[in-house]
Amino acid sequence: MPIPETLAHPARNEIELAAVLHALSDPVRLLMVRGLAGALEGRSCGSFDVPVTKSTCTHHFKVLREAGVIRQRQEGTKRVNTLRDDDLEDRFPGLLATILQAAEHQPLVSEPA
């Protein structure tokens, strides 16, 4: 049985700008974050229609978690992801909203219908 991965999250005051920008500098991750905005209960990896394999999806969520962009919690066999929008807003006012707004006007990746 594999050892469950510890879900480490940076504290609010440990969230770094460069890491957040790096996490959001990938079109698929931007798409995921856009999908999490407004999903208060969170979403699991499988609920995203993104053109990547499950392991790549898992990797992307790990990058987002380690940068402090999302929070991950284990619910049975599912890993549920929520946006840390309060923490990000406190740390970098307006940043996430501005980036999400910019992302709306960009063809990030082809989204399946």
Place this chain on the structure above:
Amino acid sequence: MPIPETLAHPARNEIELAAVLHALSDPVRLLMVRGLAGALEGRSCGSFDVPVTKSTCTHHFKVLREAGVIRQRQEGTKRVNTLRDDDLEDRFPGLLATILQAAEHQPLVSEPA
């Protein structure tokens, strides 16, 4: 004599969000962009007090240019860098200002006195 590198710049409408965020996701590049903000005449690589070698500095400016964040022009033996703030503002309103504001409150890299 080395062949001079062509200084290719993306057109305004070719500037991509993911590329801009990637370009700004490095602490040294963030510091450089911060130094270019307000420097209307532009600045050369050598004018920055950044803790990197000249070739690394050149590389960072190339990443910024290719993402559409800065414009580079050759003036004699100097390469002068200016921020493409008008293009970025048109393409992604508020983005650069928000990121620069966030960067002000972050210790990016140790800046020599």
